[in-house]
Amino acid sequence: MIESLSLLKNFKEMESQKVRVRFAPSPTGPLHIGGVRTALFNYLFAKKNNGDFLLRIEDTDQTRFVPGAENYIMEALEWCGIKVDEGIREGGPHAPYRQSERKAMYKKYADQLVAAGDAYYAFDTPEELDQLRTAAESKGETFTYNAETRVSLCNSLTITEAEVKAKMERGDHYVIRFKMPSNVDVSEVDMIRGLVTFNTDRLDDKVLFKSDGMPTYHLANVVDDHLMEISHVIRGEEWLPSMPLHVLLYEKLGWKHPRFAHLPLILKPVGKGKLSKRDGDKMGFPVFPLLWTDPFTGEISKGYREDGYFPDAFVNMLAFLGWNPGTEQEIFSMDELIKAFDLERVGKSGSKFDPEKTKWFNHQYMLRKPDSEVAGLFKEFLAGRGITCDDSYIQRVVSMIKERAVFIPDLWAQGSYFFEEPSEYDEQSIKKRWKEGVPQMMSEIGDVLSSFDGTWEASSIKECFSEFMNSKGWGFGLVMNAFRICIVGAAMGPDLFEICEMIGKEETLQRIDKAVKTIVL
């Protein structure tokens, strides 16, 4: 009874608060597909609950700034169809949305924690700490800045107030560290994993505020999430260990903390570990949504967009990495994903990335997209090869061959013969189908078709062809395949008579003629 009452209370609380989530990447390079998925899940959750999706750039580490990365992130989200409600481009009531531009806001909260005794100034230099770490390591131990060690280090807990003041006036570098309380069990419900408990004795005194005047991730994300009225923090599993720190920070700052959900990781297709850029290079699939050129090394990484994937197929595939609707439906538009999405249906375990399934999704989208849409894309591709032609012609080609294509360029590989005569003839097909006597047969068929004076359309061409075949008593299989080689250049493609109709009588006769002259037995 008490339990259901408190549940009811929670429910009411939830209801009264508007859902606001954020995607908060660090602009240190191109956005990895794991990051895109995090953004997607945040977006889906927000839209499902009529909430807002914010984009906040976490650039508190100036040493890791990469030019172009921020822009890349926004372009990638845009390509995916993930619309930002508040962000650095869109603006919003909590601007600025770049942490480096919010720099002035953080110190106040760090000082507030120090004043309340929940944080302290520490003057130990990075070099001193490094030394302690390597010394501990050589003894097979790990150095941790915590309740045990802070009493013998240089900080405002161990030196007098006057000394602290003197050091600061002298301009000594210092950081502000969180004073992790001792032996407290911090329990928090993760929306995906359930109740998770950590004991503070195993945690360290994290730096909250760096000596360069910037907050660390921990402080900045808590302050900003509070100020920006974030209701749910949905992020990667790698953040789970810092959840207790964040919960404590909210508590000490006197704030209500958002709900947390930690997403499982995306793993390598083969072997162990999380997906990395290397896996893509090695196995030939993109790991990034968009092509990326490293501004320092010039190194190029493939992108899904440039590799010909449809953004909606890419998003559909991503949604199914760690989430499933519980039904047998697999193809979902963004709107359908929004309707169906539920954090409770996000799995707990990491999923291996499957490049093959991604292709399958793309093929499904190729099949389902209207011919006109695919034709528009294919038209661009053709234009790139200097081929221009009628929209309706392209559309008809698309309708005939898209079922055998995964990507737009496949339409060319599967249908170039609709636009130009074969430049070469497939060796395998010739070996199998271009037999003794075939050239003569082809010539005769050419003659028959040449004198054919009915309407040049598939059904009548077929009729004429069949009549002639019957009169000759030739094997349909043998002749048709050879004929196909003349027209297409290989043993592939849709109905041959339809192809003849499409390319026209002149072209058909010319190709027969060329094949007979060119192909050697």
Add this chain to the structure above:
RNA sequence: GGCGCGUUCUUCUAACGGUUAGGAAGUCGGAUUCUCAUUCCGAAAAUAGCAGUUCGAUUCUGCUACGCGCUACCA
């Protein structure tokens, strides 16, 4: 090492105490077809291990193993 999280066919996963453990990708058959591709049928393929709770465990608990994550003045 410490802490945390995880573990169902090769892969993505369903089954939130009772099913012949279901679907999808891939693979292999077969049907259709002038060919290729589609499409349609079919096949092989899984609850990490050991205890416990229970009339009954994939499902709950514990231990073991394995995997992953975190353990920076990086996010």
